[in-house]
Amino acid sequence: MRTAAGMRATMSAGEDLADVERVLAGDVQAFEGIVRRWQGPMVNMAWRYCRDRSRAEEMAQEAFVRAWRGLAGWRRESSFSTWLFALAANVFRSELHRFPAVNVPLEDVAEPAEPAMQHEGLARQQGEDSVRRAVLALPYRYREPVVLFYFHEMDVAAVASTMGLPDGTVKARLARGRDLLRKRFPHLKGKSTPLPGPAPGSKKEVLQ
Amino acid sequence: MKTNLNPETDHHASRDAIDAILASEEDLIPSSGFLAAMMERVREEAATPKPIPFPWLRALPGIVLIAAAFGWLGFELVHAVEANPQEFSVMRWHVTVAAATRPDLGPIVWVALALGVAMISWLLSRRIAGGSGLL
Numbered sequence: 001m002r003t004a005a006g007m008r009a010t011m012s013a014g015e016d017l018a019d020v021e022r023v024l025a026g027d028v029q030a031f032e033g034i035v036r037r038w039q040g041p042m043v044n045m046a047w048r049y050c051r052d053r054s055r056a057e058e059m060a061q062e063a064f065v066r067a068w069r070g071l072a073g074w075r076r077e078s079s080f081s082t083w084l085f086a087l088a089a090n091v092f093r094s095e096l097h098r099f100p101a102v103n104v105p106l107e108d109v110a111e112p113a114e115p116a117m118q119h120e121g122l123a124r125q126q127g128e129d130s131v132r133r134a135v136l137a138l139p140y141r142y143r144e145p146v147v148l149f150y151f152h153e154m155d156v157a158a159v160a161s162t163m164g165l166p167d168g169t170v171k172a173r174l175a176r177g178r179d180l181l182r183k184r185f186p187h188l189k190g191k192s193t194p195l196p197g198p199a200p201g202s203k204k205e206v207l208q
Numbered sequence: 209m210k211t212n213l214n215p216e217t218d219h220h221a222s223r224d225a226i227d228a229i230l231a232s233e234e235d236l237i238p239s240s241g242f243l244a245a246m247m248e249r250v251r252e253e254a255a256t257p258k259p260i261p262f263p264w265l266r267a268l269p270g271i272v273l274i275a276a277a278f279g280w281l282g283f284e285l286v287h288a289v290e291a292n293p294q295e296f297s298v299m300r301w302h303v304t305v306a307a308a309t310r311p312d313l314g315p316i317v318w319v320a321l322a323l324g325v326a327m328i329s330w331l332l333s334r335r336i337a338g339g340s341g342l343l
Contacts, residue, residue, distance in 0.1 A: 028254045035246045043238045057239060061246055068250050128229045135230065150230040181226050188225040
């Protein structure tokens, strides 16, 4: 089954190529098409790295500027989106090395509250937020594969090409990262939940 | 959703509540000014002249000259040490350097060396900066 993001990438591949050619020929305005198509995924990817909206936009902007500068370096061996995501991951990684996102040790991430104690919906929301915050508390070598795994809609090959690592390495780090999360939230372990698709009217269309 | 993990062989691949939570995260929509701000930055980038690359070709003669000078100095020092080893020791490095030159012309040689180095740096910097160039 192909992901919506994958279909979008295929559909936009021709437009990306055309825009890149125009930019390289000196048409600065053609870069707008690239930004328009990829701003959503880039901001969301940055958001998953830092969980800070304004910083995510700054990081995405920086990634686009680096893409602008390095456009001639895209060798067409991989798709434009693969190249862009790999470049963005490098930018985000070095930005977070320079100014780390404020996070807490994994063991200090709050446990989700008991649903009975609060409104069920609110409790569920808080529980989900705790799990998402816990991802940022993972050691860095496990955090990035986990972040990218869910960003790329659970596609290990896409994570591997974004990180420039072999599939096996990504799988090992991913398994370790998910193990750490399961140990932190033992009550969620083994709870099989059907993976939901985008809810009608949700903001998921940015990636589609 | 797709996954390359095999649920039959990898228990981590089973989709559990953590997967469901992390995979179902809603996406942010970039702020309305993002595109405009981005394009503004790109236009600024485009208007900025490209950084001047270091003129390796022009600098090459100077680099070779300096390397040769240091090589010659090293060669002379090694010769001097071999010729008179008892005069040279780590504790008497100033004597070592002085012994590499003629003792009676010591101060003059030092001044000449300093002037020479200053001249070479001045000429080299002029050449690299694209000045009138005496070299």
